[in-house]
Amino acid sequence: MTTHFDRTTGPAGASPATWGPPPTAPPDTPAARPGVRRLWRGRPEDARWVRPAFLGLLLVTALLYLWNLSASGWANSFYTAAVQAGSESWKAFFFGSLDAANAITVDKPPASLWPMELSVRIFGLTSWALLVPEVLMGVGTVAVVYAAVRRRSGPAAGLIAGGVLALTPVAALMFRFNNPDAMLALLMSVACWSVVRALEDGRTRWLVWAGVAIGFAFLTKTLQAFLILPPLAVVYAVCAPVTAGKRLGQLALATVALVVSGGWWVAVVELWPASSRPYIGGSQNNSFLELTLGYNGLGRLNGEETGSVGGGGGGGGGGTGQWGETGWDRMFNSEIGGQISWLLPAALILLVAGLVLTRKAARTDVARGAFLVWGGSLLTTMLVFSYMAGIFHQYYTVALAPYLAAVVGMGAAALWERRGTPWASLALAAAVTATAAWGYVLLNRTPDHLPWLRWAVLVGGLVAALGLVFAGRLPRGLALAAAGLGLTASLAGPTAYTISTVQAGHSGSIVTAGPAGASMGGGPGGGGRGGGFPGGGMPDQNQQNGNGGTQNGDGTPQGLPGGGTGGLPGGGAPGPNQQGGDGTTQGQGGRMPGEGGGGMGGLLNGASVSSEAKKLLESDADQYTWVAAAVGAQNAASHQLSTGEPVMAIGGFNGTDPSPTLAQFKKYVADGKIHYFVAGGNGGGMAGGEGTSARITSWVEANFKEVTVGSATFYDLTQEA
DSSP states (O other), X not given: OOOOEETTTEETTOOHHHHSOOTTOOTTSGGGSHHXXXXXXXXXXXXXXXXXXXXXXXXXXXXXXXXXXXXXXXXXXXXXXXXXXXXXOHHHHHHTBSSTTOSBBOSSOSTTHHHHHHHHHHHOXXXXXXXXXXXXXXXXXXXXXXXXXXXXXXXHHHHHHHHHHHTOHHHHHHTTSOSTHHHHHHHHHHHHHHHHHHHHHOOHHHHHHHHHHHHHHHHHHGGGGGTTHHHHHHHHHHHOSSOHHXXXXXXXXXXXXXXXXXXXXXHHHHHSOGGGSOBOTTOSSSOXXXXXXXXXXXXXXXXXXXXXXXXXXXXXXXXXXXXXXXXXTGGGSTTTHHHHGGGHHHHHHHHHHHHHHXXXXXXXXXXXXXXXXXXXXXXXXXXXXXXXXXXXXXXXXXXXXXXXXXXXXXXHHHHHHTTTSHHHHHHHHHHHHHHHHHHHHHHHTSTTSSTTHHHHHHHHHHHHHHHHHTTTTSOHHHHHHHHHHHHHHHXXXXXXXXXXXXXXXXXXXXXXXXSTXXXXXXXXXXXXXXXXXXXGOSOOTTEEOTTSXXXXXXXXXXXXXXXXXXXOTTTOSBOOOOBOTTSOBOSOOOOOTXXXXXXXXXXXXXXXXXXXXXXXXXXTGGGOSEEEEEESHHHHHHHXXXXXXXXXEETTTTTOSOOSOHHHHHHHHHXXXXXXXXXXXXXXXXXXXXXXXXXXXXXXXXXXXXXXXXXXXXXXXXXXX
8 A cells, every 4th residue: 555644733643752853863963954854854654765866867868868969950930930939029029920010920829939939038048048958848847757756655656747747758759849848747746646645635725726727738838737637526526535515615716816927918819909909820910819819729629720721531440541540559650659658558458457446446546646647637638639630740659748747657666566466466566568569569660770689679578577477476586677677668668768769859740759760650550651740741841860969760861060051862852951050051951842932941941041032131130120021930030130130920830821911912012011022832822823922922922033043933012123
């Protein structure tokens, strides 16, 4: 049985004299200074190794995630441009504008940008100032998961959970990247931890804190924050140790906390006069509510995202849509499996085992409640991800990592304590066997990456599982050796992928963890369509080699740092750009499907901005509100980051938002607010020549002087043709 620590009596059956601070401690020793003692030694009842092991876990996680951090340069230049804008303008900071002149916002709420913007305000715009806040969120998430699991299942379980989370490849990717997912994972972990705390004693404040965490998670990534609301609410409503009436009242208060913490910003934006704020990127009617319910809401489920580049995934049984295969096995297929699923079979086995162990417990049993909170969050999120037909990227699965890690830690500890029971030892052995077998399958999908490892994982895992079958009858030392071997074999595969991830730089809008080829298209058997871009027509543009260059699906380099990009297989257009360690783009921007003519910027990756183009845009920059306008946010972001001056993103991220209108753009030009128009870029073609960005492009090309700088083309909006 796990030890339950009471707030006033300590471990069950122990007197205060056995767990409280030493009564005769000298006044100037660490034991007499509770803060110091708690930092270095932890709880009085802890073994000496517990706190050093925990601090070591956090230190190793921080060093791992900080390693080679600047190789990613500006990472996702779409969000980096918004960070740069928010570091210069408080209005852009509040709204999440893409430029300091506040033309249009990113297509998410701005909460995830705020820590980065504050960092850049203090330290200046560098790759480290941009990404270190993300690393700190990763370390914080590991600490929260450790604390939650350790509280119910002991320090060893907490360390296992924290280690599993830190070594999950997609976690190592996203806690070093500037997308909103790092903050989302942290806040979701805090919400689950708070609900479990509320289940212990029924205190309202913990449930309110859970509501606050989910509210701010909504300001991070809108409705994705609500995926775990059903399991959290149901578990508390059923299992909390207070009367039914009080439970309902507490849930109502938590709902109020959620609405206030997540709704204050929405209310301000919706009430603010549209004429004096930036356009809401991703919406078609300049409404954040429309963005939330449409493009970022139901559209993600049914594939009908208005203004998107596509959607319409397959239905129920595993159809294939433009954003990959849907179905129960989606988390295990060749696009997703190597990102998150290494210990997913074990987590499912351990979740069932944990619920079986607690099946006869009282309604208010906290151990069962913890399994239901973390396991319910895991299953609900996984189910939605598996069947959503709209935009879906591999890195979304980082949301599963904290839940998965917590279930593994709690389940492994619970079965280990009952290893003397045959079925418990068999279940533990089954979890290790499933992990070893699945690890072999995943490693076999990248056969050229550490080819010996898959056999070591398989053999080591099977040997460990055999030992665990008899763990209840073996001497303690041998049983521990079997458990250690099983843990090592289970973590070897994801560790290898994580190390490969941190050794490489990642940039663009679609990034994946692991070595080259780790996230290519296809079903569980491997092969199939190219991963990453709708329809699979493009190779996975963000698979990285060891020196930070992107690779095509066949391993050929694209955009290696320090040189030009190679062509696509077959001699097509150059691929998307890898960014250098200082954040500058290198190589020539390739044309993506649906991209307008000119080819200066892609839909998913930034453009290449030469020194000559930079000099052109910087000339007389202080005389204009925007030094340039470009179709598509990635194209605009690259020029903005190169010059440090505002660049208007016509049409938002996809180039399909009706902002600005042709009439508005004409007025901006007539008023002398925009100097240049960047030719090419995505967006015009996607609207079939009918959209706002296409009409603006046609008007500019017909009326203004063309300026060629190297291979780049601009139009001088101060000189008519």
